[in-house]
Amino acid sequence: MDQKNMVAETLAELAVQALLNEVNLTPKPGLVDQENNGAHYDLTLQLMHRSAESLRPVFAEIAEASYERVPSQELREEIAAIGRNGEQVMLGITGGVNTHKGAIWSLGLLVSAAASDAKLSDPEFLAERAGTIARFPDRYCAVASTNGSKVKAAYQVPGARGEAQLNFPHVCKVGLPFLQNAREKGISETNARLDTLLAIMSELDDTCILHRGGMEALETVKNGANQVLESGGTSTTAGRLSLMRLNQRMMERFVSPGGSADLLAAVLFLDALQKERSLKGGVAVGNVTF
Ligand SMILES: CC(C)(COP(=O)(O)OP(=O)(O)OC[C@H]1O[C@@H](n2cnc3c(N)ncnc32)[C@H](O)[C@@H]1O)[C@@H](O)C(=O)NCCC(=O)NCCS
Numbered sequence: 330m331d332q333k334n335m336v337a338e339t340l341a342e343l344a345v346q347a348l349l350n351e352v353n354l355t356p357k358p359g360l361v362d363q364e365n366n367g368a369h370y371d372l373t374l375q376l377m378h379r380s381a382e383s384l385r386p387v388f389a390e391i392a393e394a395s396y397e398r399v400p401s402q403e404l405r406e407e408i409a410a411i412g413r414n415g416e417q418v419m420l421g422i423t424g425g426v427n428t429h430k431g432a433i434w435s436l437g438l439l440v441s442a443a444a445s446d447a448k449l450s451d452p453e454f455l456a457e458r459a460g461t462i463a464r465f466p467d468r469y470c471a472v473a474s475t476n477g478s479k480v481k482a483a484y485q486v487p488g489a490r491g492e493a494q495l496n497f498p499h500v501c502k503v504g505l506p507f508l509q510n511a512r513e514k515g516i517s518e519t520n521a522r523l524d525t526l527l528a529i530m531s532e533l534d535d536t537c538i539l540h541r542g543g544m545e546a547l548e549t550v551k552n553g554a555n556q557v558l559e560s561g562g563t564s565t566t567a568g569r570l571s572l573m574r575l576n577q578r579m580m581e582r583f584v585s586p587g588g589s590a591d592l593l594a595a596v597l598f599l600d601a602l603q604k605e606r607s608l609k610g611g612v613a614v615g616n617v618t619f
């Protein structure tokens with residue numbers, strides 16, 4: 330196996346593991362997890378697993394296409410075609426159900442950035458490069474009426490595309506520092522990840538929530554997530570009770586934070602990649618890697 334294949338296989342494995350770790354994390358409010366299907370009639374844990382596994386070749390193809398290439402419009406358009414095909418692969422596996430559309434987008438861009446230079450390990454630098462790729466126009470992008478496009482027009486929020494084009498602020502400025510901080514406090518890995526999800530939910534304008542429940546539901550979710558963290562987080566009894574109340578409110582409104590789940594997967598991907606590349610000797614100093 331040559332270097333390019335090795336990089337592609339490793340990145341695809343890390344991306345799939347990030348998706349599996351996100352969906353297996355339990356108990357998440359509104360989302361599919363090991364206890365229940367959250368606010369979803371058409372999703373199950375098994376379907377999410379099958380969908381995640383089906384995306385391995387898609388992420389590998391994105392990595393191969395991006396290997397040792399600088400960001401450009403050409404690269405953007407090439408990986409967009411692979412990403413769109415990935416959505417079809419996903420829909421074929423799930424019988425038309427959207428399991429991982431947002432995740433293909435966010436992780437696909439981060440995989441592309443990581444393949445462009447196999448020595449890069451700094452999460453913020455990788456997110457910045459992914460943002461650079463996302464900011465190039467894609468001439469072949471269909472003007473589709475999606476849930477996200479309707480909500481973005483109605484509420485003037487950046488959505489999945491904006492989050493990437495802004496260099497993933499909810500991953501780099503919210504999720505990753507929160508995860509790191511929770512670990513330093515000695516909080517268990519499961520609770521640290523749950524708290525990280527809540528931190529993202531407390532700030533993100535998630536178009537999944539806006540689409541189903543409008544601004545009132547989004548505010549309820551943001552405030553509720555904040556309350557869990559202010560009660561001490563999911564490792565405390567008060568925090569767990571607050572999480573149960575939030576989950577109940579979300580189930581009543583039938584809303585689910587799919588965008589926050591995708592960005593948690595992005596956090597877990599960048600975190601695992603940094604560990605993997607640091608072990609192999611890639612040391613990031615600021616924006617320069619030696
Ligand atoms: C940008 C995408 C997600 C479409 O965005 P749009 O807002 O129209 O989408 P839609 O409502 O169908 O899905 C958005 C999904 O993003 C996630 N999401 C929601 N809110 C957010 C947010 N604020 N930040 C990040 N992700 C979010 C959710 O999972 C949601 O389901 C994407 O499907 C796309 O354009 N793909 C084209 C292929 C491509 O360019 N790929 C590039 C590399 S893979």
Ligand SMILES: Nc1ncnc2c1ncn2[C@@H]1O[C@H](COP(=O)(O)OP(=O)(O)OP(=O)(O)O)[C@@H](O)[C@H]1O
Nearest residue numbers: 352360361427428429430431432476537587590591
């Ligand atoms: N554990 C999870 N549970 C549910 N959704 C998730 C999970 N992880 C990620 N997601 C993301 O959530 C999105 C699916 O959310 P949702 O079902 O609300 O979207 P939709 O099918 O576009 O809208 P709707 O179901 O409101 O018509 C996917 O794009 C996926 O990436």
